[in-house]
Amino acid sequence: MVKRAEGALLQSISINRQGSHGLIIQICTHLREFILSGSLKAGGRLPSTRTLANELNVARTTIVECFERLAAEGLIETRVGAGTFVSQAFKNERLAVPAQKPMISEKSARLAQSMTSASSRFVPRLVHEQRPFTTATPAYDAFPMAQWVRLSSKHWREARKDILGYPEPYGHEVLRKAIADHLRVNRGIKCDWQQIFIVAGAQQAFQLIATTLIDPGDKVWIGARNSFVVHGADLVPVRVDESGLDVADALAKAPEFRLAFVTPSHQQPLGVNMSLERRMALLTAAQDQGAWIIEDDWDGEFCFSGLPLPTLQSMDQAGRVIYVGSFSKSLFPSLRLGFILAPPALMQHFQTSLDAFLPGVPTAIQAIVSDFIVEGHFATHIRRMRKAYHERYQTLYAGVQAHLSDYLDIMPTSTGMHTVAFLKQGLNAEEVAKRAAERGLTLTPIGRFCIVPYERQGFALGFSGFSTAQIDAAITVLKDVCADTTAAREAEPA
Amino acid sequence: MVKRAEGALLQSISINRQGSHGLIIQICTHLREFILSGSLKAGGRLPSTRTLANELNVARTTIVECFERLAAEGLIETRVGAGTFVSQAFKNERLAVPAQKPMISEKSARLAQSMTSASSRFVPRLVHEQRPFTTATPAYDAFPMAQWVRLSSKHWREARKDILGYPEPYGHEVLRKAIADHLRVNRGIKCDWQQIFIVAGAQQAFQLIATTLIDPGDKVWIGARNSFVVHGADLVPVRVDESGLDVADALAKAPEFRLAFVTPSHQQPLGVNMSLERRMALLTAAQDQGAWIIEDDWDGEFCFSGLPLPTLQSMDQAGRVIYVGSFSKSLFPSLRLGFILAPPALMQHFQTSLDAFLPGVPTAIQAIVSDFIVEGHFATHIRRMRKAYHERYQTLYAGVQAHLSDYLDIMPTSTGMHTVAFLKQGLNAEEVAKRAAERGLTLTPIGRFCIVPYERQGFALGFSGFSTAQIDAAITVLKDVCADTTAAREAEPA
Numbered sequence: 001m002v003k004r005a006e007g008a009l010l011q012s013i014s015i016n017r018q019g020s021h022g023l024i025i026q027i028c029t030h031l032r033e034f035i036l037s038g039s040l041k042a043g044g045r046l047p048s049t050r051t052l053a054n055e056l057n058v059a060r061t062t063i064v065e066c067f068e069r070l071a072a073e074g075l076i077e078t079r080v081g082a083g084t085f086v087s088q089a090f091k092n093e094r095l096a097v098p099a100q101k102p103m104i105s106e107k108s109a110r111l112a113q114s115m116t117s118a119s120s121r122f123v124p125r126l127v128h129e130q131r132p133f134t135t136a137t138p139a140y141d142a143f144p145m146a147q148w149v150r151l152s153s154k155h156w157r158e159a160r161k162d163i164l165g166y167p168e169p170y171g172h173e174v175l176r177k178a179i180a181d182h183l184r185v186n187r188g189i190k191c192d193w194q195q196i197f198i199v200a201g202a203q204q205a206f207q208l209i210a211t212t213l214i215d216p217g218d219k220v221w222i223g224a225r226n227s228f229v230v231h232g233a234d235l236v237p238v239r240v241d242e243s244g245l246d247v248a249d250a251l252a253k254a255p256e257f258r259l260a261f262v263t264p265s266h267q268q269p270l271g272v273n274m275s276l277e278r279r280m281a282l283l284t285a286a287q288d289q290g291a292w293i294i295e296d297d298w299d300g301e302f303c304f305s306g307l308p309l310p311t312l313q314s315m316d317q318a319g320r321v322i323y324v325g326s327f328s329k330s331l332f333p334s335l336r337l338g339f340i341l342a343p344p345a346l347m348q349h350f351q352t353s354l355d356a357f358l359p360g361v362p363t364a365i366q367a368i369v370s371d372f373i374v375e376g377h378f379a380t381h382i383r384r385m386r387k388a389y390h391e392r393y394q395t396l397y398a399g400v401q402a403h404l405s406d407y408l409d410i411m412p413t414s415t416g417m418h419t420v421a422f423l424k425q426g427l428n429a430e431e432v433a434k435r436a437a438e439r440g441l442t443l444t445p446i447g448r449f450c451i452v453p454y455e456r457q458g459f460a461l462g463f464s465g466f467s468t469a470q471i472d473a474a475i476t477v478l479k480d481v482c483a484d485t486t487a488a489r490e491a492e493p494a
Numbered sequence: 495m496v497k498r499a500e501g502a503l504l505q506s507i508s509i510n511r512q513g514s515h516g517l518i519i520q521i522c523t524h525l526r527e528f529i530l531s532g533s534l535k536a537g538g539r540l541p542s543t544r545t546l547a548n549e550l551n552v553a554r555t556t557i558v559e560c561f562e563r564l565a566a567e568g569l570i571e572t573r574v575g576a577g578t579f580v581s582q583a584f585k586n587e588r589l590a591v592p593a594q595k596p597m598i599s600e601k602s603a604r605l606a607q608s609m610t611s612a613s614s615r616f617v618p619r620l621v622h623e624q625r626p627f628t629t630a631t632p633a634y635d636a637f638p639m640a641q642w643v644r645l646s647s648k649h650w651r652e653a654r655k656d657i658l659g660y661p662e663p664y665g666h667e668v669l670r671k672a673i674a675d676h677l678r679v680n681r682g683i684k685c686d687w688q689q690i691f692i693v694a695g696a697q698q699a700f701q702l703i704a705t706t707l708i709d710p711g712d713k714v715w716i717g718a719r720n721s722f723v724v725h726g727a728d729l730v731p732v733r734v735d736e737s738g739l740d741v742a743d744a745l746a747k748a749p750e751f752r753l754a755f756v757t758p759s760h761q762q763p764l765g766v767n768m769s770l771e772r773r774m775a776l777l778t779a780a781q782d783q784g785a786w787i788i789e790d791d792w793d794g795e796f797c798f799s800g801l802p803l804p805t806l807q808s809m810d811q812a813g814r815v816i817y818v819g820s821f822s823k824s825l826f827p828s829l830r831l832g833f834i835l836a837p838p839a840l841m842q843h844f845q846t847s848l849d850a851f852l853p854g855v856p857t858a859i860q861a862i863v864s865d866f867i868v869e870g871h872f873a874t875h876i877r878r879m880r881k882a883y884h885e886r887y888q889t890l891y892a893g894v895q896a897h898l899s900d901y902l903d904i905m906p907t908s909t910g911m912h913t914v915a916f917l918k919q920g921l922n923a924e925e926v927a928k929r930a931a932e933r934g935l936t937l938t939p940i941g942r943f944c945i946v947p948y949e950r951q952g953f954a955l956g957f958s959g960f961s962t963a964q965i966d967a968a969i970t971v972l973k974d975v976c977a978d979t980t981a982a983r984e985a986e987p988a
Contacts (some may be wrong), residue, residue: 008718022679023678025680029684029808032804032808032809036809036811037811041650053598073770073804074770074771075770091555095936103811103812103813103838103839104784104812104813104814104837104839105838105839106838106839106840106841106842106843108839109840109843110784111706111707111840111843112704112705112706112707112708112709113709114709130659131895135649137659138658140658145650145651147873148650149650149651152646152647152650153643153646153647156639156642156646157639157643164634164637164826164827165624165631165634165826165827166822166827166828167827167828167830185516185519186519200694200830200855209973210607211607212605213605214606215606215607218606240801275568275569275828276568276569276581277568290598290604301699304818307764310526314523314526315526315530315736317530317531317597318742319597319598320596327637328660331504332658332659333658333659333660333661334658334659334660334661334856334857335856336661336694336855336856343598344597344599345597345598345599345600345602345603346603347600348600349600349605351605361694361830362828362829362830362831362855362856362859363828364828365859375745418780440651457572
């Protein structure tokens with residue numbers, strides 16, 4: 001017989017009668033939990049289906065179905081003529097243990113050593129609020145959504161198997177060809193479409209590269225990138241000046257490097273181009289050392305003045321450059337679409353990794369982007385954005401010169417989506433950023449991009465995502481913020 | 495002066511005049527390559543713009559623009575009154591080196607040690623051709639595309655910033671809530687929506703888990719999974735019988751295990767459910783050892799007989815189970831959409847990883863799937879597919895019994911998208927599969943799922959993706975194949 005306490009337990013089952021097909025599931029869930037937690041003891045008899053149905057005010061067939069279900073799961077046993085009992089299996093002490101141990105806590109969860117040591121060194125994620133002067137924000141308002149929706153509908157409707165089935169592990173062939181063509185025409189890059197591997201954004205590209213190439217302790221020049229940290233890479237902070245990465249400094253610090261991570265078309269965060277001499281020196285160093293170079297061409301498309309600068313990849317005669325591209329800036333970030341242009345020596349190895357892990361991007365997305373490129377919308381969009389971003393940059397530059405020259409020294413740029421402004425009067429970047437945030441502005445201190453503290457205080461100011469009116473208004477607010485910060489500092493006791 | 499050879503070199507520039515805005519890019523690309531490769535020597539003078547324009551039969555302004563461009567890149571220098579010269583920078587011997595070294599080859603590319611040792615142990619990717627009896631193939635023909643297209647158009651048109659901007663790193667909140675609700679109602683799982691992390695498919699889930707938890711040498715029960723191999727895990731092949739993973743065998747082989755990888759609702763490839771005793775024993779072992787369990791619930795939705803079996807996660811009272819779900823089977827594979835249901839102790843650690851790497855699924859896709867679930871289309875689709883797959887399974891089972899009983903011993907199943915058939919008469923599975931492939935059938939030998947050779951020869955036969963007519967026709971072909979294989983073997987000299 002079920003003891004009094006257990007009878008009460010069964011009556012305590014609360015049922016939500018609003019749910020559609022929920023009764024059986026709800027009752028089963030309760031009974032299962034009572035059994036697994038030991039509240040109903042092994043071998044204990046359950047009430048008859050009739051009794052339980054009456055107590056719970058449900059149809060008897062509902063209870064019959066619940067019992068059949070729990071019996072199928074092995075939790076209860078029905079003996080003809082005797083009734084229904086909690087399975088004897090729970091008498092086994094080993095089986096009863098789980099219910100009695102407490103839930104394991106976050107602190108006591110042991111992690112992989114590489115993760116434990118890496119996570120404290122992760123670069124914090126930049127927050128991408130849609131307000132001035134957030135960096136790396138495309139002009140969402142100018143996106144040609146009509147074209148996009150047309151292509152989207154087309155690809156969902158057409159060719160079910162192609163679009164719905166397992167994706168090609170290295171990427172949709174049409175897209176790989178479209179990207180190779182685009183790179184040839186617009187970035188001076190010669191490559192075979194089979195060198196293109198589609199990945200879910202640049203971060204996934206870096207992970208794939210790190211998995212393939214990085215052993216613990218390997219020296220990586222610059223590269224304040226989390227993917228390398230978790231693979232145990234030894235990040236070597238290298239000086240960056242107005243010519244880009246200082247290769248001599250890097251060679252002095254870590255001559256036996258394994259990988260160099262550079263953004264030659266627009267060095268983060270200073271926004272400088274890497275000079276020809278530095279590019280050649282870097283290529284030479286990589287060859288001499290048998291090292292690899294990741295060229296992160298994150299905003300190379302957006303050079304205001306005519307054609308973009310040539311890529312490092314197009315200068316590489318030895319096959320040492322791994323070019324990583326992304327559509328986060330040229331289309332939009334939530335696409336999660338990027339690609340690797342692999343040097344021939346690494347093609348097979350990336351294939352092996354992708355075959356093993358099958359990451360990948362929804363095929364429909366790849367098909368839409370393919371058409372977007374092939375039909376010419378992509379090139380048109382880039383051209384329009386280049387013009388819009390130039391205009392937005394000019395508004396920012398002129399506005400800061402006119403109204404903020406007491407506080408900020410703004411750097412010119414000829415490319416990209418942000419520029420840098422250095423603080424005058426000894427103002428502290430984090431302090432100004434904090435005050436600005438309270439007034440609805442996002443300022444990104446240069447220091448957040450750097451592994452070692454940068455010698456000057458300043459911000460990366462994004463301009464691409466905001467109208468000229470928004471930028472003008474934000475400059476007015478920023479002037480107040482700078483004045484307030486200065487006043488507050490002067491008010492402090494010396 | 496440019497030497498004669500160099501003059502010929504310049505004349506050798508071939509131009510494709512069909513391209514739209516290609517002339518300047520084409521000429522620049524050629525000149526850049528001549529300079530970088532050393533074919534045009536440092537300090538050498540280039541022909542005048544007029545001469546070159548004549549020789550190439552292009553407008554002089556085109557050449558002027560090319561020269562300005564190359565000068566901006568630092569490749570050439572114009573001296574007033576003297577002409578245009580290849581940059582003296584290339585006299586620097588260090589800079590000249592890259593051109594002379596050969597392209598590095600695939601063989602000489604050194605990889606990460608973990609990758610080198612892992613890649614030989616990667617499980618080969620299963621090929622998913624859309625023909626009988628490919629496994630794990632949803633019924634594409636039955637997908638409710640009209641609903642899908644409607645939701646897709648809606649989400650692209652609406653709410654630009656939300657859909658286009660940087661994705662939420664742990665996944666779209668609406669989708670995380672929809673999945674938590676679905677799991678509660680349909681899988682007997684109680685969880686907080688914040689325990690749900692959206693990832694690009696189950697493989698990415700396994701990678702994230704491996705990164706977070708696995709050190710080289712850690713013992714992993716079963717888990718012939720590539721993500722763990724590359725993290726240096728020591729895979730322990732464990733016996734699987736009609737009750738699922740043999741926990742006693744696993745404990746004998748590797749008592750100090752770190753992770754167990756199981757598919758309790760449908761063990762690959764045998765299609766068996768894990769018994770209650772085994773489930774409890776596994777949970778106990780994980781607790782005793784402080785180990786983790788990955789529950790890969792890859793086709794748990796498709797139980798033909800009423801409700802699916804409860805998940806291991808819903809029996810876990812200690813927070814040791816990491817439940818991994820995927821929409822590849824319940825919707826379609828090219829979505830690249832899956833999720834992790836994290837135990838509380840691992841939530842913060844997965845957050846750290848996802849913040850660092852920002853993988854993620856296109857937000858539009860997540861928004862579509864959210865609505866698909868919330869509006870009830872998902873539950874309806876699952877119900878319809880459960881019925882359709884049951885019918886297809888019955889056709890397969892009856893057909894094999896009726897026509898192939900001389901060659902095949904087909905196992906019953908009450909769930910999933912495939913079943914197993916064992917070969918009789920000592921036939922070799924790989925041999926039959928090879929002959930079947932020539933006749934347009936895909937058979938997947940059981941051995942391909944296993945780390946150690948399986949004792950019996952047989953196949954996993956997928957039925958979910960094919961109409962009953964296709965299945966009937968394929969059985970006829972398979973009968974011929976089996977007969978031919980038997981005849982060929984008997985014809986061999988003893």
